[in-house]
Amino acid sequence: MSLFADLLSTIFDRRADAAPRLRRDPRALPELVKELLEARSETVAAVLARHVMQRYDGMTAAEKFEAFRGLAALNVDAEAVRAALGAYEAEPSGRSYRAFMAAAEPPRAELLRRLNMVPGATERLVRMRADLLRLGRGEPELEALDEDFRHLFKSWFNRGFLVLRPISWESPAHVLEKIIAYEAVHAIQSWDDLRRRLAPPDRRCFAFFHPAMPDEPLIFVEVALTRGIPGSIQGLLEEQRAPLDEASADTAVFYSISNCQPGLAGISFGNSLIKQVASDLASALPGLKTFVTLSPIPGLVRWLEEQGVSIDPDDAKRMNQLAAHYLLTAKRGDGQPRDPVARFHLGNGAMVHAVHAGADTSENGQRQSAGAMVNYLYDLAKVEQYHDRFAISGEVIASSAVKALSAGREKAQA
């Protein structure tokens, strides 16, 4: 048991706030960075890394921008790469290959690895990249620096290291307040609202975590267990509803998915979340037969406006036709579906199952989609096949009902 208690305490000891603050080192940041890169002792490196991180935390946005430029300057040396590559070609060996690898990786990549020795570092480096993405947009050098972050994070946040955990009303409050803060689709208004989404027997929530950031969810999904497929988010989140006994549910509805870490942009760990949760739920609750989303259609109104199509949210039949038509036919320049949520679920192997006018009466729902929502269906037996058809031919898989609605719209137009 003590083994485990210790794992726990060690993880907590890695938190930033557990470590006492250092007295400020008088040297300039670039000098500290240089020393850190050259340090041969791990202990020395750890102290220098803490100085660098502490210095960074105290910076203004302008200072951070300058610091990033300094980091970006620790770039690959193209001549050295060519020389090492030539040497490796001339005499391939472990040694010459290692020399090539060393030359092909800029010093700043090693620096980021060394910074990770600081308590709580992984989380702080993720926040550092969030700063970089915000400040460095459009700066070629900083975009290249960002590629090093992304490459490192792709390795550190490898799917094999992530842990799927349920989030419940018994989860620690400091994690739950992050769920409130990060919910991006249907805002959580209060702790009471949160309790309504977590505590009833017919509600579930799951998040991916990384062991080095045990307090920070990476992405989470909220699930409602229902009888039948619901067609309105207000019904699902109603305050006074009577909860369902979990054993009598036949459907799991994924009604909200939120990415939590802007600093992990481009590191995809979300695309297996729904499938893993669906498969875990299926084995825990054998009564569940249907796995479906209740999703927004964020691009619908803008697309209709661009097409000059008039919108009447109260004409449900026509709204359903318009929504179906948009989801099945509106494309981006690269041939992918125009709607970002559609791209995500179709890319996962889901199909467009049903559309619902008047399903989201919130201000946001009215503005984006005139209240329309959509169910994407995850048929676990067919999800790979649908994924392949979508990936290869770009085919948007849809139910015949949705296809008929879309065809109805085309007929009406013609």
Added chain:
Amino acid sequence: MSLFADLLSTIFDRRADAAPRLRRDPRALPELVKELLEARSETVAAVLARHVMQRYDGMTAAEKFEAFRGLAALNVDAEAVRAALGAYEAEPSGRSYRAFMAAAEPPRAELLRRLNMVPGATERLVRMRADLLRLGRGEPELEALDEDFRHLFKSWFNRGFLVLRPISWESPAHVLEKIIAYEAVHAIQSWDDLRRRLAPPDRRCFAFFHPAMPDEPLIFVEVALTRGIPGSIQGLLEEQRAPLDEASADTAVFYSISNCQPGLAGISFGNSLIKQVASDLASALPGLKTFVTLSPIPGLVRWLEEQGVSIDPDDAKRMNQLAAHYLLTAKRGDGQPRDPVARFHLGNGAMVHAVHAGADTSENGQRQSAGAMVNYLYDLAKVEQYHDRFAISGEVIASSAVKALSAGREKAQA
């Protein structure tokens, strides 16, 4: 609490034996590998990765050798590297830099990352590299492949991800049996012997773990709490000794350090182990004032034989002189100390504190060092300074007593 129970269960679910075996895929391994590299769906990739790993596990050494050759062939394309590098120089941007990074990394590196999606994969990849190190020695291509493993593991086993845990008599038996198996310095004869090293109040043991391999220690150190610095390993490990009350100990003796994973060769996480353990012990037991090893001198006898020096283990005074002289003066070609254990501790900032003839009466101790042992002292206040002096000038820091012994030997020789 359920958050935690879940973390636990999820970690265990990642074990290899938790997953049902797959039915054998009829395709040849190279084809599976190719599909895995090309898979766009994470779920598809995960299934393919399990097939590849399962196929590997069933292979003979000769088949593994062939498989490694196949992997090695997924090498960098030198022309593509040059082209991407040129394009980046011509027009530096995030996009052109990413293209260069992609070209400079061989496909086999991405493959290893994808294999890590399999349950229990990290541990299995570490064992795979152990196979590679054994089978691929002297093969240039396989040594280059090993560099990719090493580079990946350096990132995955970054010091910031490791967890220091005490190992005690309350640790799980399946971890303890690995301690028995991995002890490399003073073999553990039985579970009773293990209990004598873990259960008494004056004994401690600590290991580094990685969260993705919770059952596998990476490196561990055994510690005895004593009054005064001991000069004999038999005294320390005596069966019938009366244990000391931990509060009355003034010295922590690191008497055995063992690396556990041959597949992590070259990934240094050991050099901070002693210092972290010493600093943890110092804060838990304020009575501890001295942190010292009781270490073997593995190269002594061979060096003396090479020098044609006669050895009499029972002449303690002369043995001490010989041992001191060896530790202070015997060097490798690169100027580093010839003794590997001395290199390790001096490189950590320790000093040679005392030598003891007749300190190790085991067969192994007689053969390697004619029974002599050495204390390396970790003076936490000076460890960085000593580290620097050793690193910069190669100076072997030693106590005046040891210096006098070495000088005595020189006088005797002259």
Added chain:
Amino acid sequence: MSLFADLLSTIFDRRADAAPRLRRDPRALPELVKELLEARSETVAAVLARHVMQRYDGMTAAEKFEAFRGLAALNVDAEAVRAALGAYEAEPSGRSYRAFMAAAEPPRAELLRRLNMVPGATERLVRMRADLLRLGRGEPELEALDEDFRHLFKSWFNRGFLVLRPISWESPAHVLEKIIAYEAVHAIQSWDDLRRRLAPPDRRCFAFFHPAMPDEPLIFVEVALTRGIPGSIQGLLEEQRAPLDEASADTAVFYSISNCQPGLAGISFGNSLIKQVASDLASALPGLKTFVTLSPIPGLVRWLEEQGVSIDPDDAKRMNQLAAHYLLTAKRGDGQPRDPVARFHLGNGAMVHAVHAGADTSENGQRQSAGAMVNYLYDLAKVEQYHDRFAISGEVIASSAVKALSAGREKAQA
């Protein structure tokens, strides 16, 4: 590790809501109770116990009252007691003593022990006693029944079984919402208010738990770490205050103690809470030198009114005199201090250290004590001595400053 995970899950499995509901047994409650008392198979008893508890949960207050009367009727048989006692006196043995014990214990006591086999039973029995205390007041039979509850709970909630745990912002939300609900001294207004009391580095909270009720705190204390002894609760709980670094605190202020379980009335586990928390804090934070409360004086205003003394909350000097005089001289019929909070802390060995007019500007504070508050000081070195003096002679230990204030009031009166 699995040992521990399992302890966890087993504890949770004992929860009432984890067990499926039973189909209603058609028999009347008294018949079920009779069968339960006679059941020889533990498995049969467990099922009957679940029926009884489920039946109880569905009852109205009037039905519960009747059920309690039924229980009360399972009383000791006085003649059987006398006979068994006589037999034991005539021939003392283990067997005759056991027969006496059996006769002297009413069947309803065994019934309560059998009911404890139901999942979540301990918590439910505590709630059952809360019902009994509410409904049975003044009913001699039900008061006797309550004595059996009390006697059983005294054994079950023996201090040796209680566990002291910190409550923090990282505690599970379902426990924290109980802290909000149970806070009885200074109401917690919202989750933000709770966070302000738990999350800052200079705040602590501790609760006693029983392993069979892991979700239910029994009693908790809120602590502020300060420099110097505070004289106002508003200052302590101010929203915008800058938290203190815990290492620079010299004083721990116990500013709120709340009992959580009305069903455990008369089971004293609180009187060691403050001393244990003080001693734990003292060893964790060696800078802490002073352990003190900031307590209400709930009986002050009523006492002054009874005495016909006029009250001017704004005349601080006179209010301090009145408060000191009340605390030092006002007694109940049995010679104990009239103020209940004073009784509690003086009985624990604390002393009256200082009084503060205008220290509690809340409506409640104004009504009870015209805003005055008091610090009781826990001098860990003298707490036993003070406890004895108070217990034996009834002496109210107080600082010379408080004594002088009280004397000043007497002089003014004279």
Added chain:
Amino acid sequence: MSLFADLLSTIFDRRADAAPRLRRDPRALPELVKELLEARSETVAAVLARHVMQRYDGMTAAEKFEAFRGLAALNVDAEAVRAALGAYEAEPSGRSYRAFMAAAEPPRAELLRRLNMVPGATERLVRMRADLLRLGRGEPELEALDEDFRHLFKSWFNRGFLVLRPISWESPAHVLEKIIAYEAVHAIQSWDDLRRRLAPPDRRCFAFFHPAMPDEPLIFVEVALTRGIPGSIQGLLEEQRAPLDEASADTAVFYSISNCQPGLAGISFGNSLIKQVASDLASALPGLKTFVTLSPIPGLVRWLEEQGVSIDPDDAKRMNQLAAHYLLTAKRGDGQPRDPVARFHLGNGAMVHAVHAGADTSENGQRQSAGAMVNYLYDLAKVEQYHDRFAISGEVIASSAVKALSAGREKAQA
């Protein structure tokens, strides 16, 4: 999470060895006991209790015997009981009933509750009772004292407080060494033998624990998962056997049940162990259809010898007849089955399913039962019905095969 880590550490802090030893109090034991009984402060009581326990630990058997006599003298006062009972009858109230309860309970019972405040006390009190049972046999006073222990332990070790945990090869070594020590049926020879009983996928072990004694199993059962019902213990425990895949097992064999705590004699918590384990296994492994023991027949040889029946272990057919006849017909004076293991399982609702000559070739097996063993079958659907038939009419439920064997023996005799 910290809530949990703390529960853990608090539990460990209650261990005896975590508390520093007290300086010896010069007073005599009876004086300390008297003070402890009179202490009004919980803190004072806790210190006194530690003195008493420490004093006890240092005693010889003769001194303990005297100490028990001293304890026994703190007996009920018969006159006081009669007076309080009369007063309660005259005027029934909570107060008069409480006075009766106080009089009917001897002071030594309260003393035992107060001793439980010492760290690790529960475990130490259980060991104290084991001493009492050993030393006090046949002493009427000490047997009466033991009844107070038994009554207290019946309350403390109420089934509702016990926790069922799996024991596996991942359990802590200090718990596993107790499994080795406590195994009472088929001795565990070594750690390798233990691993063979815990680690293979077709083996299980479960134990009951009490939260106040987390390191001490109370009772445990070892289970083998098999295909079909085994008829030999050697086959089951064979060193070289190939383990079965757990999913293909259809039978769970309870082949060893051991009580661990002599100090808990007479506190029955074992009779639901098998049924709970069977029901847990049934839900975890739906393939399991049969739950059966492989049990010794400890009284067979002695019974046969008493009857003057010759025994030939190698005549399997006759041995099976003798064993069946013994199990079905041999009775104690009270009409219960003569065989203690038979009493246990039949009392739990099991039936005699099959007998096996030559099933236990160990020395112990030969001596007790000439090598014969028996399967008791737990048919979960009928276990209550069989329990009732056995309890009411004393009917030994048996398979028709076993009945035929018994009848065959009767015919042979006749």
